[in-house]
Amino acid sequence: MDLIRNFATYMNKRVYIWLLLVVLAGTFCMVSCDDDDTYAEKKERERNAINAFLKKGTCVYELDSKDTLLYVPPIKVISEEQFYAQDSTTNVAENEYVLMNSTGIYMQIVDKGNGEKLTHGETAKILNRYIEFNILGDSVMSRNNNLYYIAVPDLMTVSNSYGVFTASYVSGVMRSIHGTTSVPEGWLIPLTYIRLGRPTSADGGLAKVRLIVPHTSGTPDAQTESAVYPCFYELTYQRGR
Numbered sequence: 001m002d003l004i005r006n007f008a009t010y011m012n013k014r015v016y017i018w019l020l021l022v023v024l025a026g027t028f029c030m031v032s033c034d035d036d037d038t039y040a041e042k043k044e045r046e047r048n049a050i051n052a053f054l055k056k057g058t059c060v061y062e063l064d065s066k067d068t069l070l071y072v073p074p075i076k077v078i079s080e081e082q083f084y085a086q087d088s089t090t091n092v093a094e095n096e097y098v099l100m101n102s103t104g105i106y107m108q109i110v111d112k113g114n115g116e117k118l119t120h121g122e123t124a125k126i127l128n129r130y131i132e133f134n135i136l137g138d139s140v141m142s143r144n145n146n147l148y149y150i151a152v153p154d155l156m157t158v159s160n161s162y163g164v165f166t167a168s169y170v171s172g173v174m175r176s177i178h179g180t181t182s183v184p185e186g187w188l189i190p191l192t193y194i195r196l197g198r199p200t201s202a203d204g205g206l207a208k209v210r211l212i213v214p215h216t217s218g219t220p221d222a223q224t225e226s227a228v229y230p231c232f233y234e235l236t237y238q239r240g241r
Helices: 002-056 080-085 173-178 185-192
Strands: 058-061 068-072 076-078 096-100 105-111 123-134 139-143 154-161 164-171 207-213 231-239
Touching (some): 002 207, 068 123, 068 231, 080 096, 154 173, 154 185, 164 173, 164 185, 185 207, 185 231
Parallel strands (some): 076 096
Antiparallel strands (some): 096 105, 123 139, 123 154, 123 231, 207 231
């Protein structure tokens, strides 16, 4: 009888352990599903925020002076086909932005700039002035296009290999704020279309673009599952020495 009771106790323990493992596995699955759903919901909120931004734009004022810090009127979206038919330009007067289907990035080329494009096999230093606006948070996250940073533009090195651009920050506000040398993919997309030069009275202005960048092409901060936010950027490109 003791042998039978011991065996029964042993089997009960095994059944208990098995049931416990089943419950734990189910809990893990539920948590995983919740995480997936949460990320999906965040991506949906991001899409909604971008669509609202396209329709309404934004206007941000300086807290102290009440001067306009950033103004974006409602945006007219054009296709890549129309963009290329217009010689890779966007009509700034009509506030056109082209939607790059492969990345979900919206781009407006304000000025293609002077100088030359970055060619295959070439590596160059590029200076950037920019403002970074969190569309989902409706706030300016960082900028270096003010007097405080007038002598310290962001600096990155960029290489072109058969039209594929890779880059890293050397110094500047973006590197400091986001704590990384990684350059957002969105910042590299315009390099296919713009020219890199230096400001001179003879040649005119620097290359200037405006971008709406979803988290998948943004900074590492924007790409974390706890964040998932799109940004608007207005930035210039200048060839460094």
